Amino acid sequence: MQEPLLTRLSQFYRRTQAVLVLAILFPTVFTTVVGIVSLALYSEVKDIIFGILTITFALGIALGFIIVVLLTRKAQELALKQTLFLANVSHELRSPLTAIKMYAQTLERGPTPENTQLCLTQILQATERLDRLVQQILEWKRITNKTDVIHPVACNANLPASDVAEHFLVAHPDVADRLTVDLMADPPDTELDRDSLERALFNLLENAYKYSGEDRQIGLTTRLVAEATRVARFFEYRVSDNGPGIPAEHLAHIFDVFYRADNNLTTAAGVGLGLGITRSIAVAHGGSVFVESEPGRGSCFIIRLPLTHSKKGNGAAKGHKESP
Ligand code: ADP
Numbered sequence: 001m002q003e004p005l006l007t008r009l010s011q012f013y014r015r016t017q018a019v020l021v022l023a024i025l026f027p028t029v030f031t032t033v034v035g036i037v038s039l040a041l042y043s044e045v046k047d048i049i050f051g052i053l054t055i056t057f058a059l060g061i062a063l064g065f066i067i068v069v070l071l072t073r074k075a076q077e078l079a080l081k082q083t084l085f086l087a088n089v090s091h092e093l094r095s096p097l098t099a100i101k102m103y104a105q106t107l108e109r110g111p112t113p114e115n116t117q118l119c120l121t122q123i124l125q126a127t128e129r130l131d132r133l134v135q136q137i138l139e140w141k142r143i144t145n146k147t148d149v150i151h152p153v154a155c156n157a158n159l160p161a162s163d164v165a166e167h168f169l170v171a172h173p174d175v176a177d178r179l180t181v182d183l184m185a186d187p188p189d190t191e192l193d194r195d196s197l198e199r200a201l202f203n204l205l206e207n208a209y210k211y212s213g214e215d216r217q218i219g220l221t222t223r224l225v226a227e228a229t230r231v232a233r234f235f236e237y238r239v240s241d242n243g244p245g246i247p248a249e250h251l252a253h254i255f256d257v258f259y260r261a262d263n264n265l266t267t268a269a270g271v272g273l274g275l276g277i278t279r280s281i282a283v284a285h286g287g288s289v290f291v292e293s294e295p296g297r298g299s300c301f302i303i304r305l306p307l308t309h310s311k312k313g314n315g316a317a318k319g320h321k322e323s324p
Pocket of ligand 1: 203207208211212241243244245246254255259260261269270271272273274275276299
């Protein structure tokens with residue numbers, strides 16, 4: 001389980017820090033007191049010099065310690081996140097591998113007309129899950145290398161959304177009547193990296209799928225957003241769901257890589273990379289991604305990109321709906 005691991009590691013770091021604080025605190029306080037006493041009871045100049053030197057030494061140690069603690073805290077956070085990530089990845093690899101092995105063994109024992117199709121479907125689903133995980137890790141590695149994150153070219157702004165809807169339905173045919181796609185009429189052309197943006201949208205759709213229950217309703221919409229000047233400047237991709245929503249305390253963190261609002265590995269699959277990747281792709285386009293969500297009222301994730309190249313600017317404005 002992830003939570004005890006996280007708790008154990010945090011406790012270990014806290015205890016180590018407490019021991020260090022005590023190890024530094026006592027000699028520092030003692031040395032400072034000696035310095036103060038020496039200054040207070042001085043009888044010769046050398047007492048004053050000794051007092052000042054002792055206090056300066058003690059303060060220097062205290063300051064050095066504070067700097068070291070601040071610097072190592074970041075490293076500790078990173079180490080914790082990486083440990084969690086490894087635990088998540090191991091779990092995510094094990095589940096589909098176990099499924100593949102189990103269904104392959106069933107076929108090996110003797111395929112029947114009834115179980116063959118079921119086993120093959122399950123093996124294919126598990127393979128796709130593994131494939132998605134590997135793709136996500138590779139994508140994250142590519143993005144964190146910071147070079148060539150995207151290659152924008154001018155294209156119809158709706159294209160990533162229509163492409164992703166098609167691919168999402170291939171991956172999840174069961175949501176054919178639960179996915180509502182509402183793309184704006186006469187969209188503008190803008191400069192974007194179609195593949196990257198499609199991956200970002202796929203992550204959002206995948207989350208909408210896995211965090212919503214059996215009665216899921218998923219929405220994918222696109223629209224132009226005007227600023228106060230009423231000139232359309234941004235293009236928005238919105239992915240909404242009727243899932244459990246996200247508690248306020250998690251909202252500020254869910255776009256951080258490795259962060260999972262639900263730390264229980266037995267619930268929805270994931271390794272905490274999807275939203276981090278999505279944010280990097282939106283930012284690489286000069287845009288942003290944000291979420292509107294409340295517990296019990298579903299979530300709506302919004303990728304907002306600036307229009308950088310709008311050949312059909314006037315025509316596009318006809319189909320424009322203002323953002324609420
Ligand atoms: P993963 O899904 O692999 O955990 P993500 O980076 O995609 O990683 O998401 C981070 C966290 O944000 C998730 O663990 C989940 O708790 C929360 N989250 C993301 N999308 C949704 C959603 N549509 N509904 C509820 N919670 C969500």
